[in-house]
Amino acid sequence: MIKTDVIIVGAGPVGLFAVHQLGIKGLKAVLIDNLDKAGGQCIELYPEKPIYDIPAVPECTGRELTERLLEQIKPFKTKLFLNERVNEVKSDKNNWIVKTSNKNEFIAPNIIIAGGVGSFEPRKLSIKETEKFEGKSIFYAVKNKEEFKNKDICIFGGGDSALDWTLELSKFSKITLIHRRDQFRGAQHTINEIKKLEKKGKISIKTPFQLDKIEGDESIKSISIKDDNGKIEKIPTDVVLSFFGLVMKLGPIAEWGLNMDKKTISVNPHNFETNKKGIFAAGDICSYPGKLKLILSGFHEVALASVECFKRARPNEKYRFEFTTSSKTIQDRLGKK
Numbered sequence: 001m002i003k004t005d006v007i008i009v010g011a012g013p014v015g016l017f018a019v020h021q022l023g024i025k026g027l028k029a030v031l032i033d034n035l036d037k038a039g040g041q042c043i044e045l046y047p048e049k050p051i052y053d054i055p056a057v058p059e060c061t062g063r064e065l066t067e068r069l070l071e072q073i074k075p076f077k078t079k080l081f082l083n084e085r086v087n088e089v090k091s092d093k094n095n096w097i098v099k100t101s102n103k104n105e106f107i108a109p110n111i112i113i114a115g116g117v118g119s120f121e122p123r124k125l126s127i128k129e130t131e132k133f134e135g136k137s138i139f140y141a142v143k144n145k146e147e148f149k150n151k152d153i154c155i156f157g158g159g160d161s162a163l164d165w166t167l168e169l170s171k172f173s174k175i176t177l178i179h180r181r182d183q184f185r186g187a188q189h190t191i192n193e194i195k196k197l198e199k200k201g202k203i204s205i206k207t208p209f210q211l212d213k214i215e216g217d218e219s220i221k222s223i224s225i226k227d228d229n230g231k232i233e234k235i236p237t238d239v240v241l242s243f244f245g246l247v248m249k250l251g252p253i254a255e256w257g258l259n260m261d262k263k264t265i266s267v268n269p270h271n272f273e274t275n276k277k278g279i280f281a282a283g284d285i286c287s288y289p290g291k292l293k294l295i296l297s298g299f300h301e302v303a304l305a306s307v308e309c310f311k312r313a314r315p316n317e318k319y320r321f322e323f324t325t326s327s328k329t330i331q332d333r334l335g336k337k
Contacts, residue, residue: 012040014298015114023076039066157243
């Protein structure tokens with residue numbers, strides 16, 4: 001079991017900034033996220049979309065904001081547990097015990113839920129027989145690219161993830177890229193590289209096609225795809241990678257006994273604590289009178305929640321507010337000389 005001061009659920013911008021606010025107070029945290037990388041909605045929904053309402057930053061993309069937040073929390077050496085979902089939360093005296101889908105267990109006096117509007121889960125292929133191949137021949141994310149070497153791979157999707165992995169895996173595997181539309185949605189320079197590979201015969205592109213049938217016993221042997229006119233093509237296949245985007249689900253959080261208001265969690269706006277002592281919510285997932293769904297608001301919420309987290313994690317110490325510009329203690333924690 002991993003012991004820490006605060007368990008943060010959600011590694012989007014608000015969860016990342018929570019690490020900073022806790023870190024400058026001398027508190028340790030762990031970050032748990034269902035996605036395979038930090039950034040939440042900023043990375044998954046609008047990595048290249050400009051954001052204009054971050055103070056002192058006239059314009060940045062979702063990806064740039066995530067990178068800056070990760071850089072900001074480097075001094076705290078916080079462990080990120082990615083590709084994990086919180087499945088169970090139970091109280092233990094003044095602590096909370098959290099169990100995840102990867103069988104990890106954590107214990108802490110505080111939990112901050114910064115999960116946006118819920119956890120992101122991959123949008124799965126709609127054909128029923130896909131279920132028995134999931135995790136064996138069908139995957140919705142690439143955790144270790146070495147496992148996909150020297151394979152016949154069919155990649156479904158038309159966005160950045162599908163295009164990026166087509167480029168990367170084509171270095172050592174046979175790739176067929178399949179999309180239900182003729183146009184791709186990814187970055188133009190990536191699309192240009194994809195077209196170059198197709199001209200060289202390094203990859204095959206099939207549009208507009210959709211999955212029609214899968215053949216195989218324990219593993220996939222081939223798939224059939226169908227175009228808008230009903231034309232069917234059969235492709236020898238070892239692995240299917242599907243990148244149809246994400247769906248947002250509240251998941252097990254809905255069963256924690258928290259005060260839910262539709263799909264949000266009601267909190268005390270003084271410290272953003274829920275109806276459960278030591279469980280806080282910040283960002284889009286929390287609600288209170290006058291709530292604005294802005295990244296800026298989430299930053300404010302975790303700043304105040306971190307004060308209450310300190311009081312629970314250090315009950316024998318008095319909390320002293322200090323400015324980062326004048327506090328030698330905070331500057332030491334940030335690694336500033």
